Amino acid sequence: MAGVSLKCGDCGALLKSVEEAQEHAELTSHSNFSESTEAVLNLVCSSCGKPCRSKTESDLHTKRTGHTEFVDKTADTVKPISLEVPKVTASESEEAVGASRQAEEMVVPEVDKKLLEELEGMGFSIARATRALHYSGNASLEAAVNWVVEHENDPDIDQMPSVPVNTKVEAPKPSLTPEQLKAKQQELREKARKKKEEEEKRMEKEKEKERIRVGKELLEAKRMEEENERKRIVALRKAEKEEEKRAREKIRQKLEEDKAERRRRLGLPPEDPSTAKPAAPVVEEKKSSLPIRPATKAEQMRECLRSLKQNHKEDDAKVKRAFQTLLTFVGNVARNPDEEKYRKIRLTNQSFQDRVGSFKGGIEFLELCEFERVEGSEFLFLPRDKVDMAVLNSAGSELDSAIKNPFFGVL
Incomplete structure (x- = not known):
């Protein structure tokens, strides 16, 4: 089976063509290549169409995009490859020489030196910074970083x-002046500050909503407790x-029994029940008018x-x-009962x-605590x-409850 790729004997990399092998040799100084029947993978992402050359x-x-579906198009792009030098005619030889000269006459494109220095200062390698400036058209530092x-x-x-050396290279756009660069940096800082302020405001609103929710729950819990x-x-x-x-009913029955015992x-003769019935409502009316137990000192203070x-x-x-x-x-007074002042x-x-x-009600409360008016x-x-x-x-407890309970005096 004819070879469908070139394999680097030094690092094991698979290359799709002789041109890729030559470029690999220039970058790595590797020179040991051989034909391989193992094709270079062509895994195309179903979501964004990006081709991938390997499983790695x-x-x-x-990992970067979350896309997991890939279509294997390796078989569609596989072509036989050979390291043997084909026989060519004189005209083809001249054309190949011309093409090789053009291929050899490749140079690194010119880029904006100031932007290149700034990118290197940001930690980018010189190759990555040069590639970014070249393909972003030397537009700006921000465009290169985005690329x-x-x-x-x-x-x-x-x-x-x-x-190619004879490629017409567009003149790089002039770099920003120090004043323009300072203004651009100030603009970026202002955008970042506004974004941070908006985020802080959003977080503060969320916290305020949470505080309100917790406050309502506490008030509801206190209301339920009071209820x-x-x-x-x-x-x-x-x-x-x-x-x-x-x-009272037991006392009434006891009185009736004592009354009957005295008559006996x-x-x-025993008292006629028919004559005793009319008096019952009077007795019941007196009983209904009896006062409820006197209020305790704490209840009087609370009231x-x-x-x-x-x-x-x-x-x-x-x-x-x-x-x-x-x-x-x-x-x-509770802490210093012996101090007259x-x-x-x-x-x-x-x-x-x-x-x-x-x-x-203020002085009345103190009087409930046994304070008395003296000296006129x-x-x-x-x-x-x-x-x-x-x-x-007891007075301290009632006052503490009145101060801390938001519903005190409402019911």
Whole structure:
């Protein structure tokens, strides 16, 4: 079988033609070539049409672009190749000599020296930089870089380009002046800065959306917690009322039994049920008018704070400041119960009036904490013997809840 490729004996590379073998020899100084029956692969990408000469090259193309489908057209391009020198006529010999002279007269194209230096300074090899400038027309540094990016997987990307010596080479476009180059660099930096600012704004918007979402979830969780607490209190009070109702019923039955026992001892006839029935509604009416158990100290404090907030709901900041001031008074006494200065408050003090005294419910809350008016109602004073840590702790808890709970006083 005739050879369909040339194989380099030094590095094992397969070449499709004598011309490729000559170019390979010039670049590598390899001279040991032989015919091979192994054809150079021609794997054409189905997506973009790029030909690949080997499996390694197709793998690199897949890794770079993600394209995985290739059509093997090796058999379509295989042609016999031979290293034997064919016999030619004199005229053909002259033409071959002329062609060989033209082939020998290949030179490296001229490119813009400043752009070449800039590309080398960016880390590109001289061959890759020369090829990029030549094929991009010496247009600009940006055009050359774009050409390198688009052709970085070309097999000859690092080979020095060559053109015939008699080829008319267009004069390279003049390089940018220092002022133009500085302006171009400033423009690129400005584009990069704007792009970075846009990305930062987009990320900030995403973060803000996430913060809003988390905030809504927290508020909803707190609302549900408040609602569940309210339902629990309602259920507890209902159970207490039922228990009180059952207790009153037991007392009524006990009274009826005692009454019957007294009539029996006195020898009186049993009371006629028909005559006792009319009195039942009266007794029931009295029972319905009985008050519910008195509110605890903590409930009174909570109701006082709720009333304070409702009466001044148009200025939430001042209400919060009043709560914090009350918490400071209570905390100072709890931490220093023996210090009289913490247990005595001048009502005429302007700061106290601005923060607490001017609010309906502020002084009442302090009185629930056992503060008393003394010396012509000019002072609020908490006697040492009336300092109750349980009451102060309860007051602190109610104030802390009123400050931190965003739904306090809403329901």
